[in-house]
Amino acid sequence: xxxxxxxxxxxxxxxxxxxxxxxxxxxxxxxxxxxxxxxxxxxxxxxxxxxxxxxxxxxxxxxxxxxxxxxxxxxxxxxxxxxxxxxxxxxxxxxxxxxxxxxxxxxxxxxxxxxxxxxxxxxxxxxxxxxxxxxxxxxxxxxxxxxxxxxxxxxxxxxxxxxxxxxxxxxxxxxxxxxxxxxxxxxxxxxxxxxxxxxxxxxxxxxxxxxxxxxxxxxxxxxxxxxxxxxxxxxxxxxxxxxxxxxxxxxxxxxxxxxxxxxxxxxxxxxxxxxxxxxxxxxxxxxxxxxxxxxxxxxxxxxxxxxxxxxxxxxxx
Amino acid sequence: xxxxxxxxxxxxxxxxxxxxxxxxxxxxxxxxxxxxxxxxxxxxxxxxxxxxxxxxxxxxxxxxxxxxxxxxxxxxxxxxxxxxxxxxxxxxxxxxxxxxxxxxxxxxxxxxxxxxxxxxxxxxxxxxxxxxxxxxxxxxxxxxxxxxxxxxxxxxxxxxxxxxxxxxxxxxxxxxxxxxxxxxxxxxxxxxxxxxxxxxxxxxxxxxxxxxxxxxxxxxxxxxxxxxxxxxxxxxxxxxxxxxxxxxxxxxxxxxxxxxxxxxxxxxxxxxxxxxxxxxxxxxxxxxxxxxxxxxxxxxxxxxxxxxxxxxxxxxxxxxxxxxxxxxxxxxxxxxxxxxxxxxxxxxxxxxxxxxxxxxxxxxxxxxxxxxxxxxxxxxxxxxxxxxxxxxxxxxxxxxxxxxxxxxxxxxxxxxxxxxxxxxxxxxxxxxxxxxx
Numbered sequence: 001x002x003x004x005x006x007x008x009x010x011x012x013x014x015x016x017x018x019x020x021x022x023x024x025x026x027x028x029x030x031x032x033x034x035x036x037x038x039x040x041x042x043x044x045x046x047x048x049x050x051x052x053x054x055x056x057x058x059x060x061x062x063x064x065x066x067x068x069x070x071x072x073x074x075x076x077x078x079x080x081x082x083x084x085x086x087x088x089x090x091x092x093x094x095x096x097x098x099x100x101x102x103x104x105x106x107x108x109x110x111x112x113x114x115x116x117x118x119x120x121x122x123x124x125x126x127x128x129x130x131x132x133x134x135x136x137x138x139x140x141x142x143x144x145x146x147x148x149x150x151x152x153x154x155x156x157x158x159x160x161x162x163x164x165x166x167x168x169x170x171x172x173x174x175x176x177x178x179x180x181x182x183x184x185x186x187x188x189x190x191x192x193x194x195x196x197x198x199x200x201x202x203x204x205x206x207x208x209x210x211x212x213x214x215x216x217x218x219x220x221x222x223x224x225x226x227x228x229x230x231x232x233x234x235x236x237x238x239x240x241x242x243x244x245x246x247x248x249x250x251x252x253x254x255x256x257x258x259x260x261x262x263x264x265x266x267x268x269x270x271x272x273x274x275x276x277x278x279x280x281x282x283x284x285x286x287x288x289x290x291x292x293x294x295x296x297x298x299x300x301x302x303x304x305x306x307x308x309x310x311x312x313x314x315x316x317x
Numbered sequence: 318x319x320x321x322x323x324x325x326x327x328x329x330x331x332x333x334x335x336x337x338x339x340x341x342x343x344x345x346x347x348x349x350x351x352x353x354x355x356x357x358x359x360x361x362x363x364x365x366x367x368x369x370x371x372x373x374x375x376x377x378x379x380x381x382x383x384x385x386x387x388x389x390x391x392x393x394x395x396x397x398x399x400x401x402x403x404x405x406x407x408x409x410x411x412x413x414x415x416x417x418x419x420x421x422x423x424x425x426x427x428x429x430x431x432x433x434x435x436x437x438x439x440x441x442x443x444x445x446x447x448x449x450x451x452x453x454x455x456x457x458x459x460x461x462x463x464x465x466x467x468x469x470x471x472x473x474x475x476x477x478x479x480x481x482x483x484x485x486x487x488x489x490x491x492x493x494x495x496x497x498x499x500x501x502x503x504x505x506x507x508x509x510x511x512x513x514x515x516x517x518x519x520x521x522x523x524x525x526x527x528x529x530x531x532x533x534x535x536x537x538x539x540x541x542x543x544x545x546x547x548x549x550x551x552x553x554x555x556x557x558x559x560x561x562x563x564x565x566x567x568x569x570x571x572x573x574x575x576x577x578x579x580x581x582x583x584x585x586x587x588x589x590x591x592x593x594x595x596x597x598x599x600x601x602x603x604x605x606x607x608x609x610x611x612x613x614x615x616x617x618x619x620x621x622x623x624x625x626x627x628x629x630x631x632x633x634x635x636x637x638x639x640x641x642x643x644x645x646x647x648x649x650x651x652x653x654x655x656x657x658x659x660x661x662x663x664x665x666x667x668x669x670x671x672x673x674x675x676x677x678x679x680x681x682x683x684x685x686x687x688x689x690x691x692x693x694x695x696x697x698x699x700x701x702x703x704x705x706x707x708x709x710x711x712x713x714x715x716x717x718x719x720x721x722x723x724x725x726x727x728x729x730x731x732x733x734x735x736x737x738x739x740x741x742x743x744x745x746x747x748x749x750x751x752x753x754x
Contacts, residue, residue, distance in 0.1 A: 005634050005669050006648045008734045010720035011641040012478070012668070014324070016727045018678055071675065116676040116728075255681025304690035306712045307321065308550065308562040 018115070022075035024202045028193035029082050029245065035176050035186030039144040040090040044182045047090060047097055052081030054101035062110045076115050080104050083123035083245055086183020087238060087285070088130070089140055090147065096134050100126045120292040121249045124242070124285045131285070139281075141179040151179035155236040157281040159229060170228075173235040184238040194244040203248040206260035207267075211243040214268025222276055239271065242284035252292040259295075259302035266291045320555045321688040323543035324721045326478050326642065328517050329601070333481040336489065337597045337610040340625040342414045346389045346616035347653040348374055349399060351407040353445040354452045355381030360410055366393045369421035370614075371591050374410045377440070383453040383656075384443045388594040388614030389414035402638050402647035412616065426590035432463060435504035442586035443593040443656070448472055448483070448547065448576035449639050451657035454583065457575070458505065460568050467571030468509040469501060470556055471580055473525070474540060474547030476515055477640025480660040482597040485610050486578040487514070487521040491528035493581035498532055500584060510535040512577070513552050517542040544642060545719040549574045551688050563715060578659075593656055600626045604633040604663035618651040619661050635669035637662040642720050672729040683722035683732055689715050693722040693732040700739035705746045713739045 036044040055077040063070045084104050088097060104126035109118045131138045141151040155178055158166050168178045176186025184190075197203045212234055220230035233239070243264070247253060253263050267287040274283025291298075351357035358375030368374060368387040375385030391414035399409040427438035440455035460466065471494070475483040487494070498510055512529060514522050516539050530537045538556055540546050550561045552574055559570040567574055582593055596615055601608040606627030613622055619636060623629060637644040638658050654661070683693040692711060699707040713736055722732040 004636055004646070004648055004650065006646045007635075007669075007671060008731070008737065009637075009641070009643050009645065009718075010724050010733065011635065011637055011644065011646060011662075011664065012326075012724065013672070013729065014725050016725070017672070017729070018675055018727045021678070021680070021727055074675065076678075114676055116678040250678050250680040255679065255684055303692060304684055304687075306691060306715060307554070307689040308560050308565075308715055309712045310563040 018074045018076070021202055022079050024197065024200045025079050025245070026075065026082065028196045028202075029079075029086070029183070031189035031192045032086060032183045032186055032241070033082065035189040036086065036090075036182040039176055039185060040142075040182045041145070041147055043090050043147060044085075047088065047092060047094075047182070048082060048085035050094055050097050051085040051088075051101045052078050054098050055081035055084070055105040058102050058105040059110060062106050063114075066110070068114065071115060074115060077105055080109065080122045082183075084126050086241055086245075087123060087127045087181050089138065089142070089180075090182045091140050091142055092137055096130065096137060100130045103129050116251050118251055119295075120289055121246050121252050124246050124288045124292070127285045128289055131280070143179055144177050144185070154179050154281065155232060156275060159232060159236065160275070160281050164229070167232065170231065170235070173232065181238055181241075184241040187235050187240050190240040190244055197244070197248075204257065204260065206257050207247045207253060207264040208243045210261050210264030211247055211267045211271075212239065214265050215239055215271055218269060218272040219276075222272060233272070233275070237275070237282040238284040242271075242288055243267070246284075246288050247291070252295055254295055254299040254302055256299070256302050256304055259298045262298050262302065263291050263295065266294065318558050320541065320543070321551050322686050322690075323545060323551070323688055324686050324724055325542070326476075326544045326724070328542070329478045330481050330484065330517070332479070332599050332601055332608050332610050333484050333518070333520075335481075335609040337482075337485050337612045339612045340617070340622060342389055342416050342418060343614060343617040343621045344414070345394075345618065346387070346391075346412045346414060346614065347399070347618065347651075348385055348387065348410040348412065348616045349401055349407040349653065349655065350375045350378070350385060350409065351401060351405065352385060352451060352656045353381075353383040354450060355379065355383075355456075357407055358382060358385045360396050360408055362393050362396075362410060364393050364395050367391075368393060368412060369419050371421040371424050371594055374412075381453055381456050383445050383455070384441065384592070385410075385656075386443050386592045386594050387412060388616045390417050390419040391415040400648070402645045402649075402652050420591065424590045424592075427587055429500075429504065429587055432504050435500065438587055439583055441592065442583060444579055444582045444586065445656050446576055447578040447582065447596070447657055447659065449643065449657055449659055451655075454575070454579055457573060458501070460573070463505045463507070465568060465571055466505060466507045466573055468511060468557065469507050470552055470572060470574045471498075471510060471512040471529075471577050472547055472549075472552055472574050473512055473514040473518075473521060473577040474552060475518070476542070476544045476546040476548075477642050477644075477660075479601045479662055480599045480640050482599045482610060482659045483577050484518055484521055485597055486581050487518075488524055490578075490581045491524055493584045494577060495529050495532060496584035496588065497580035498529060498535060500587060501580075502534070507573075508534045511556055512537045513540050513546075513556055514538070515540050515542045515546050544721065545688060545717070548688065548717050548719055550717065563712070596654060596656065596658060598622065598654060598658055599660040601660065602633065602637075602662035603665045603668060604629045604631055606630050613654050615654055615656055617654050619647065619654065620650045622654065622661055623650070623663060629663060631665060633663035634666040635664040637664065642724070643718065674730045675728045677728055677730060680727060682725040682727070686721045686725050688719065688721070689717070691716055691722075691736075693736060694730075696739050697730070697732060697735045700735060700742060705743060708739055708743045709747070713743055716740055
């Protein structure tokens with residue numbers, strides 16, 4: 001008989017893998033991807049491919065140069081590339097998309113130790129960096145179906161400037177027929193992705209739902225109890241994209257349900273504050289990035305209580 | 318209050334419907350003296366001695382210890398040092414059976430008249446925790462003040478995949494269990510008994526409700542099928558909501574947990590005087606030709622038990638004593654069945670592959686599934702950094718090694734494995750600290 005394997009229990013595993021989780025996230029992003037191509041044309045496919053390729057090749061190159069284990073098979077770089085692309089306007093120049101992708105994958109992810117060790121969401125951080133460096137192109141919006149027609153403003157800036165008459169109908173907002181970053185506009189597609197992630201138990205509802213409810217409630221309070229505008233706040237900008245795909249990133253958000261609730265609440269408050277009183281029309285990336293930095297503290301404060309642990313003895317001086 | 322966290326594991330209890338069959342006499346029987354938690358037994362025979370079924374071959378080696386009896390009649394061939402599954406050495410009595418299975422004529426029914434003689438009988442029965450842990454039952458039941466026992470939980474959870482030997486005890490030996498309950502009621506004075514069974518065994522729940530459940534003070538509790546439901550502290554919490562805290566024993570909260578087969582064996586010993594010499598073992602796994610429940614003389618090499626089940630369909634890559642979540646993998650297919658062995662699994666190459674570990678992605682599944690809310694990732698980091706103070710505050714000493722964290726980890730990190738190392742390191746650090754005081 002062959003030699004027997006000896007190992008410490010457990011001898012079975014659930015079979016879930018990092019790659020499987022990332023694949024689920026990619027599948028969940030496909031409806032929004034399809035919507036992006038539908039509303040913003042083939043260039044959405046082109047830009048997303050550039051971002052994905054740059055992320056994967058950037059990760060590969062870094063790992064080869066740094067003589068680290070190559071982990072592009074785990075598909076996390078694909079997720080990062082897609083997410084970053086979703087956060088950009090379709091008119092973004094290729095070289096800027098490439099720089100943004102490299103910042104996301106090399107600076108934010110690999111320099112800190114690779115998957116699991118990044119302190120902030122690579123896509124959100126890269127978007128914030130690009131917003132500061134390339135503010136012109138990052139806010140260069142075009143109307144759906146018409147890449148040449150420059151949009152006057154996104155719904156968020158319309159709200160900010162009090163130009164409520166120009167707002168698209170709520171129906172257009174929900175199906176995604178409005179100006180904005182290419183992956184953020186179609187609420188229906190994003191929510192389908194969220195439901196998929198919930199069913200596959202990749203994410204829990206806590207962060208996303210609390211984030212959205214907070215944005216809604218705080219907008220309602222801060223905008224003179226205008227229900228319609230508060231609803232617009234949910235579907236405008238990158239809230240759904242951020243709340244579903246970026247605020248639920250494992251490495252950069254707290255692991256416990258209570259921690260997730262606090263994280264989502266904090267994101268909601270900051271998002272509305274930036275939207276209403278900041279110099280930028282949109283605050284989702286800023287909010288997520290800021291809460292990412294607070295995550296270690298939230299995690300520590302909301303760590304699960306160990307069942308049966310003795311209370312620590314008070315040190316006597 | 319909600320139950321403790323846990324995980325859903327595949328049940329694979331396809332042997333539940335097979336009535337246990339006796340396998341007969343092995344060609345050679347091996348009796349390692351260490352078949353319990355605590356001190357090993359001391360060999361009580363020498364080479365050349367004749368033994369019978371039920372002859373004492375190992376005396377209890379201390380207070381927390383248990384005697385070992387021969388499961389076969391025959392001649393002692395030799396006493397050797399042998400490696401146990403798990404790696405420890407133990408003196409082992411090797412017996413050549415004569416095939417007659419003559420019971421030891423000197424065996425007598427124990428005389429039980431009071432608490433003391435009852436505990437003495439349990440001690441003599443050689444019974445240990447048969448759910449797999451192997452803690453000497455006499456020590457567990459021999460509490461200083463029996464009036465402190467508020468309730469006794471009978472563990473029929475059997476939460477590990479594959480294993481159905483406790484299922485069979487509940488279905489086939491309900492009378493023994495009822496007798497055991499009455500004995501404990503009589504001699505320990507406890508009036509409240511709760512039989513805890515996972516919901517994936519409706520036939521056991523029904524049977525228990527119709528038999529033991531009819532006795533006064535006995536209730537049957539159907540528990541969610543959530544591993545590790547049968548873990549002692551988990552079972553106590555989920556049934557009574559009592560917390561057995563750090564440094565405490567179940568009796569400190571007025572509870573004793575006893576496995577259903579253990580209970581039945583105590584009753585059988587007191588009725589017949591025949592100590593623990595055979596064991597119902599679930600033989601299963603993808604490499605076993607005819608999986609079934611087998612009544613095996615303790616000391617039988619695993620290979621002979623597998624042969625009895627038709628042998629292997631393909632060469633197994635791993636042999637597990639016990640369940641796949643907490644069982645011990647053996648390096649030798651000739652390793653013998655012990656008292657606490659409740660299953661023998663032969664797993665194929667594919668099932669026994671351990672995927673390489675990758676970076677932790679901080680998904681939090683390990684912490685969120687840990688019944689006690691431990692943080693395996695933080696524990697591993699603290700252990701690797703040698704930060705014993707932190708390890709102590711992370712309460713790794715409370716880890717019951719159920720393995721949920723490793724089971725769910727998508728990065729295949731060896732979490733519970735490192736928890737075990739961390740536990741040992743913390744224990745010796747604490748001991749050294751005490752000594753230096």
